[in-house]
Amino acid sequence: MxxxxxxxxxxxxxxxxxxxxxxxxxxxxxxxxxxxxxxxxxxxxHPGAAVIVPVDGEEVIMVRQYRPAVNRELLEIPAGKLDSKDEPPEMTAQRELEEEIGKRAGHLELLAVFHNSPGFCDEITHCYLATDLTDADRRPHGIEEQHMAIERIKLAEVTNLVASGELADAKSIVGLMLAREHLR
Incomplete structure (x- = not known):
């Protein structure tokens, strides 16, 4: 279509x-x-964003961080704004992996580009699958990132986490479902 x-x-x-x-x-x-x-x-x-599904074996490395707009902590895949017009989305994705979870991707693959809330916002999100992860220096920015927790979940548990309400962040649901289908 x-x-x-x-x-x-x-x-x-x-x-x-x-x-x-x-x-x-x-x-x-x-x-x-x-x-x-x-x-x-x-x-x-909105300047747009890059979101990353960092897969390590059967697990995805996620973050739990406070989101003021909904006044609660959410379980999310790493993500960041496209702050600089000179930085391509894949570079933003690599930077955010390091900042949020202290990893670099040996392989980064674009899964999709989508509109988050087109009824009122022009934000476009570039969603990547990150594999072949290696350790890097974690460099959190901002108060929320300094207090976020890093969590690992089984990719096979995504559907249950969505159904239970534990996973309620749309960009994370989209990214995780796309990654799960891609890796089958």
Whole structure:
């Protein structure tokens, strides 16, 4: 199935930025609908992210970290923002592996590129499978990373963790399911 870059018959007219934060910004877009009507939508602008499924044998190395937006700790695969336009997503993936779990991937394979929440946000995530892991210096950044825990889970247990609610982070569910299928 082919993707369509612009909505058929929908035409962006303009956009104004309402707010700029450290990571995201909020814009209001004005759009002309196929029937000629004009409407507005809020759009969160995000630089994008790289997420990594680090597989070591039958296990995946994950992190448990506090997420203020949901006020709880979540079990997640390593991930990081595409902070620099000069850094390709695969380099971000390698950097985040070192920062978060103290590993480097001998082999890094792109599994998918997907939109996280296209109803309101333009974030695009590049999802990688990392294998042939070797030790590296762990370099956590930020208060959450300094307090995150590293955990290993069996790849075979992913479905049970999702069903139980223990694994509730969408990017991690997508990445783990893709990795599991890819490695079969």
């Amino acid at each position: 082919a993707t369509v870059e612009s909505g058929e018959g929908f035409t962006p007219i303009g956009e104004r930025q309402e707010w700029q934060g450290r990571v995201v910004s909020l814009s209001v877009a004005e759009i002309r609908a196929p029937d000629g009507s004009i409407y507005e939508r809020e759009i969160v602008r």
